[in-house]
Every structure is written in structure tokens, then in C-alpha cells.
Amino acid sequence: MEVIVPDTSVIVDGRLTQYLRELGERVRVVVPEAVVAEIEHQANEKRAIGHVGLEELKKLREMAEKGEIELEFYGERPELWQIKRAKSGEIDNMVREVAMELKGILLTGDAVQRDVAIAKGIRVIYLEARREVRHRLEDFFDENTMSVHLKAGVVPMAKKGRPGEWRLTPLREEPLTDDEVHEIADDIVERARRDPESFIELDAEGATVVQLRNYRIVIARPPFADRIEITAVRPIKKLSIEDYHLSEKLLKRLTEKAEGILIAGAPGEGKSTFAQALAEWYSSMGKIVKTMEKPRDLQVAEEITQYTALEGKMELTGDLLLLVRPDYTIYDEMRKTRDFKIYADLRLAGVGMVGVVHATKPIDAVQRFIGRVELGMIPQIVDTVLFIKAGKVEKVLSLEYKVKVPSGMTEEDLARPVIEVRDFESGELEYEIYTYGEEISIVPVKKKGEKAPALKLAERKLRQEIKRFLPDVYTEVELVSPHRAVVYADEFDIPTIIGKKGKRITELEKKVGISIDVKSFEERAMEEGPREKIPVEIEEKKRQFVLRVSKDFAGMPIKFYAGEDYIFTATPSKKGLVKVNRNTPIGRELERIVRENLEVWASI
Structure with a gap:
């Protein structure tokens, strides 16, 4: 035998x-x-x-x-x-x-x-033969399927449509059994091991990531998942750069100037599809193009070499690319801090970089670099942001570094390094990024009729400092110029704000670097004139007064008046209630008002 x-x-x-x-x-x-x-x-x-x-x-x-x-x-x-x-x-x-x-x-x-x-x-x-199986992953796909979601005990589901316009569709009425999902998973792993065009990207405890030809597959098993699950994603259409109908101005920038590109968008909007088209376009121009991916799932031409994490570390892949020195590198799925640092290192070394990042707004892609690299280096690393939505290039931003006075500020001594973010097609300035105090801020540029963003930022900073100095005092702040602010408070809180011999307000002025006037809410009401009245109901209880307004004003600071006299400012609860203890200055004042039968009303 x-x-x-x-x-x-x-x-x-x-x-x-x-x-x-x-x-x-x-x-x-x-x-x-x-x-x-x-x-x-x-x-x-x-x-x-x-x-x-x-x-x-x-x-x-x-x-x-x-x-x-x-x-x-x-x-x-x-x-x-x-x-x-x-x-x-x-x-x-x-x-x-x-x-x-x-x-x-x-x-x-x-x-x-x-x-x-x-x-x-x-x-x-x-042996090169393979076993026969009843179910294969491809059986769940058709020409319109973007992804398939298989889980034991659940009806198989598929996303059908195209990026930005898809629906989740059940594929059959009966739930999948554990044996069926195990069989499909085993077949995937088997074929990936023997197919030279497929590979197992990750095989860890409870999770396996497989690239099976053009299918990117994640297999999750207990104890990592509650039951065995397979998620498979497949590009349904391969596009060229011509299919995106980009303007001549943008094509010229991508050809001649843009070397630090971010492709941004929400998941499933078509970022990777555009990255593939851009990579092949650069390659067709005679450029050396490489990719950095984990997993390697971009469907690119044979001329483009796809690299993954060398020994599990993208840092080593970056070091190798510095030796290879490609003209452009496509860095897919940048998420962690180390990904942004590797992108920055390669870009500063002279490699043209195209990074793919998740973002819900175009400016969010730039914000991902803040805190990870020095502010002044960002325009050297990123010069163009392409925002993809529903498979189209919806918006393009360009970045430029300048030393200037931020929009809305007027004093020359306030000049500082500013990153200008403009709409590429119109040239309109949309955001400014600069340091204010100790924090880095992305400030939308003033729209017509609005207060300057720089003043809004300074107001927010001043509120934070006042809250730190006076945590128990309600105040409102208005910045009337880059060097002068007015703090409004209740009349009986003003001595607390000013402090003994003006010591506290002087200390606060030194801290924020501007002059501060202190006024009562009553003074402001007189300056502003009459306002629309909000009805107020007063309920007397043993230990407190309960003031009731409409629920529409819940969470909004509103001012309470008796007749023509201002009483105090408070923020109603979700039910529109403001409770005041009788044994407080305001409580005693309310007691007098109720006794004299004066009208109590409120205003925003």
C-alpha cells in the first residue's frame, strides 16, 4: 500500500x-x-x-x-x-x-x-488542484454591487449602486448559517494562498484581511466578533482622469505645480477610484509612480508598483521609497499620526505625494495635519486639496503661506504667519490658519455683513479667560476692536469682576492683552432701546420662585425685566424654567416685585 x-x-x-x-x-x-x-x-x-x-x-x-x-x-x-x-x-x-x-x-x-x-x-x-465548494464570494456580486456583507445568523446584504448613490439590499430571505459563512471564508483564504495575484494582508487573532484579486475582504471571527462575518468590497467601475471632466486650470496645476495633494471625502464617496485614475494619469505622462497601501487594494496598471507595510511598519516602507525616489507616491488610507508624519517626511524630501484621507468637509483634510506637523510646514507639505463627493471632484482648495495681518484685524503690529486657504477655481479666500495666543485656529474669512472672524476668535478667547478668573459669575463679552472689549454682568456682580482697587480687572487685562470696560446688563438694555417682550409666568414656592418661559428659549441666555427695570440674566432649562432661591439678592428683589404686582417679562 x-x-x-x-x-x-x-x-x-x-x-x-x-x-x-x-x-x-x-x-x-x-x-x-x-x-x-x-x-x-x-x-x-x-x-x-x-x-x-x-x-x-x-x-x-x-x-x-x-x-x-x-x-x-x-x-x-x-x-x-x-x-x-x-x-x-x-x-x-x-x-x-x-x-x-x-x-x-x-x-x-x-x-x-x-x-x-x-x-x-x-x-x-x-498539487495545484482545489476543492469544490457550494458557495463562493463571487456568487453574491453582480455588476452593480459595491460591497457584500455576510454574517452568520443574518440575511446576506449588498450595497448596490455607485459612490454617493447606493442602497442596502437583502440578497435572499434565509439567514446565512455558520457552516455557510465558514465555508466561504475558508475558500477565500485557500485561494488567496495559492493565487499569485492575491495575498493575505493580515492574519491575526480573530481577524483576517485578504486581497483576492480585486476584492478587499475582511473576515472577523470570535472572540474578536460575536459571530463569523465577511465584508467584501469591490470597485464597480474603473475611471480615467478624463471621466472626471476637470477644468484646464486644475489639470495644469496637477501637471506643473501640485506635488502635495490630499484627496478627501467621506467613506464610499469614490476617493480611491479617483486616486487610481490620478496615479495612472501620472504614469501615462512618463512619471515613476508607486503606492503605499495596507491593504493593497488600488486597481492600478502593472507599471505602478504597490507597496505595503514593510515588516508591518509603514515607516520602513517610507525609508525604502526615499531610496527609490519615485516622482509620485499614492498614500492610501491615511488615518493615524504616523501616516501623516511619513507623508510629511517624504514630501519634504522632494517626493510628490498624493494622500487619501477621510473628511466630511474639504478644510477637515488640512486640519488633520494640525498638531502633527509644525504649522509653518503645512503649505510645504500640502498645496492642493481635492474633495470628492458622489464620485465627483466637488471642490478644490489651494494653500499659500504669508506673513500678514489676519482678516478683520487692523493694527500692523498684529501681523503674523498666516496660511491662506482659497477656493482654487474662484481664487476666493475662504479660511485663514494662524496662531492666536497659545492655540492654532482655522478661521473662516468674514462674509458680507458678519463680524470679522478674528474678532470672533478673540471674543471666544476672552470668554474662556473670564470664565477661568470668575467661574461663578455670568458675563457676556463683546469685542468692539482688536484692543478693546466690553464685559457685561449683573449690577451686583460688577464689584467682584473689578476686584479690590481694580486689581482683578487689571490682572485680566494683562492676561489677554486688551483694555476691558465693565458695564451692567441694564446699561446695555438702555443703550439698545426697547426689545420684543417674552411672556413670563411666576410661580411662588416655599423656598424659591419659578419663572417659566416658552420651551423655545431653552438653553438661551435671556434677560428678565420688571416694568422698565432690568433684574437679571439666566438660561432656562429644557422645560423653559428658571429657579431662584428666595434667600438671595435676586430672590428678595423678585419678592418685592411680586408684592408690588409689577409686570415681569423677558428679552433675548
């Missing part, structure tokens, strides 16, 4: 049982203990190939019980260090020794194992 000695490669992808069924004769299958130990280790690490291997071993046992084969486990169990060095050939060597000792035929799907066995004079059969 012929002795068959399989290695790990033909067990973890189902080729062994398929071969034995097609063989048509009874053989003795000897599985080395080294193979069992490696599969067990992979399964304990929650790796997909480990679970596939265990299922295959169980099928071998079933075949043996039916008398189709003889099954034996043989040899020594390897040490842990040998299992961990399996990729270096330790386990393969133990399998070859078993085949030599038993004078059997080595069954393998590994080309290196085959060649070493031939060199050592071991009989070997190299």
Missing part, C-alpha cells in the same frame, strides 16, 4: 482530501505530528488557516472510518521555537524526514518544499 505524507500546505486549503477522493485507490496517509502541531498553533492564534486545517483533519478521520484510507499520525511533536520558525523551513524539514524514513510520497502545494524534496531524492507530488 502506497504511503502518502502530506505537509501543511495541502491540508490548510483542502487539496489533500480532494486528491484522495480523485485517486480512486486505498492508500496509507501518514500525517506528521509536526503538521498537526503547526495547525493547532495557528488555530489557537485564531488564524483562519488554522481552522481550515482542523476541518480538513476531521475529514481525513471520516474517510478513515469509512475505510476509504488508512490514517496514521507519526513522528515527534516539534518544540515551540520550531513552530514559530515554520516560515524558515523547520516544520517542512521535519515532514521531509518522515517521508524519507517511511519511504513515502511527499504531498505538497509549496513549490520550495517540492524543489528541496527533489534535491534530496524524495518522491514528491505537487
